[in-house]
Amino acid sequence: MRQPIIAGNWKMHKTSSEAHQLVSQLKSLITTSSVEVVVCPPFTALAEAVKAANQSKILVGAQNMFWEEKGAYTGEISGPMLKELGCTYVIIGHSERRQYFGETDATVNKKVMAAYQNGILPIVCVGETLADREEKKTMEVVGQQVREGLKGLDADQVKKLVIAYEPVWAIGTGQTATASDAQEVIAFIREILREMYGDVVQNTRIQYGGSVKPGNISELMAQPDIDGALVGGASLEANSFAAIVNYNKE
Ligand code: PGA
Secondary structure (H helix, E strand, C coil): CCCCEEEEECCCCCCHHHHHHHHHHHHHHCCCCCCEEEEECCHHHHHHHHHHHCCCCEEEEECCCCCCCCCCCCCCCCHHHHHHHCCCEEEECCHHHHHHCCCCHHHHHHHHHHHHHCCCEEEEEECCCHHHHHCCCHHHHHHHHHHHHCCCCCHHHHHHCEEEECCHHHCCCCCCCCHHHHHHHHHHHHHHHHHHHHHHHHHCEEEEECCCCCCCHHHHHCCCCCCEEEECHHHCCHHHHHHHHCHHHC
16 A cells, blocks of 8 residues: 655745744645645755654655755755755656756655655656647656666665656646646556566656646545656645645545
8 A cells, every 4th residue: 555645845945944934834734644635845944844744744845956965066055964854765866957957867865865865755756748749759758767766776676666747838837737647647657667666666656747736636536556646836825735635535
């Protein structure tokens, strides 16, 4: 049985005092105990989010990290820095990082390895663009991102891994993939992992991301291979994120 995991990707939103307030509100609004809940604020708000999440089941993740532990890398943040702050998860290879900051499957792979080395669990993002989908290349593109991004992991690491399937055309657009489209790609991802790692992938959790809202979460979660969601816009407001997390109580 895979425990569902729902994570909020706050992107470049919220100062540290706003983060404190949002996490404090979530603590009283989240009533389910069956879902693992993660918030991913910007680096500058991580410490405050960890403080606010104290004595609750809310876990904190970062949105990115560099693969080296320390050195002359101006502006970068390393695994040990995140670990010491209390981060449990780190999002790696979000499509916005691939699009605006030149991340590739090779850099994703280095960051994934570095996350494990530092005892932080990666949430690895994959997904096709609208052009890929229109050219019927979804499986090819996603397959390559999975194979290259996760190269060299061992079975124990794959067991704890979280993958977020986020079709780029569905992010921030209000256009969600249909639950059955999302299920189809996510089942395909699990099949690739099975080829690479065998049955251990029964434990790997795969989220859907892209315009997840309180109104569509139940249908997505009803799919057999969808184990949670990575939520952007709707995670910035306490009531909507709590409604998503509490989906099975509605
Ligand atoms: P969205 O973003 O929910 O605002 O579409 C999802 C994401 O980019 O992780």
